[in-house]
Amino acid sequence: MWRPCASTRRTAAALAPTPGRIPILRIGSTLLVTIQTDLHDALAEAFQEDILLSIEQQGASGLIIDLSGLETVDSYLARLLTDTGKMARLMGTDTVIVGLRAEVAATLVRMGYTMGKAVRTALNVDEGLKLLAGRPVNCRPGVELR
């Protein structure tokens, strides 16, 4: 039978120490963001705003979002990332999402998620940089094409 939970109201204090913001690095004209923590929704939204403000203030030809540290990407975060790519596109910045784990990719597709045309993907940061530079992308990581 449904009964309300004993409402031990918890806040951010109950979570592992929440880093304030996600650092945005710059490599030449490309912004690099590595998400290494399990994002809660408010942090994800702040992250989106930070990226757009960085683009507006500093300009960027490319944006790489590295998700290799994430074990779960649910529909909310997937949509937020795709939207971020669309927003960046409107500001003239190409977005590449990199580092998606096999199980995360499988789960997203099973869930019916489709990534729009605004966002491209690459295996890792290195490949993402190549993609943005218009250079050939390797078939396998660490193996140079001849």
Next chain:
Amino acid sequence: MTIQVLSSDRMPIASEDDIVLVRRRARALVQQRGFDPFAVAVVTTAASELARNTWAHGKGGCATLEVLLDGTRAGLRMRFDDEGPGITDLDRALAGGTAPPTPSAWVFRAAAAWSMSSISSRCPGMAP
């Protein structure tokens, strides 16, 4: 064979942060039971979707995560109770129709299917 309930966790979903806590707990429970990484990702994602729906559309509520044992097969049963308005046309929503509230309907259906498949076919035996 009766299904044993090995453990039962009740967790409140009273803030956005609880979504993260519920999915972490779901992840930890199935990892302990030796689910493969793909099954872990599916269960964790389903927990996240359902917890968010409970918070965003159901005005908060409660998650119950139960570790099950059916012979040598382990499973996780996730139950989400909320205090929201409910779905006006449940059959249509479950069929993937457009009955409001649409955003949660397909997610709920997918998550339910995943959880079931995890229990029925994707679970290895208990972790040693």
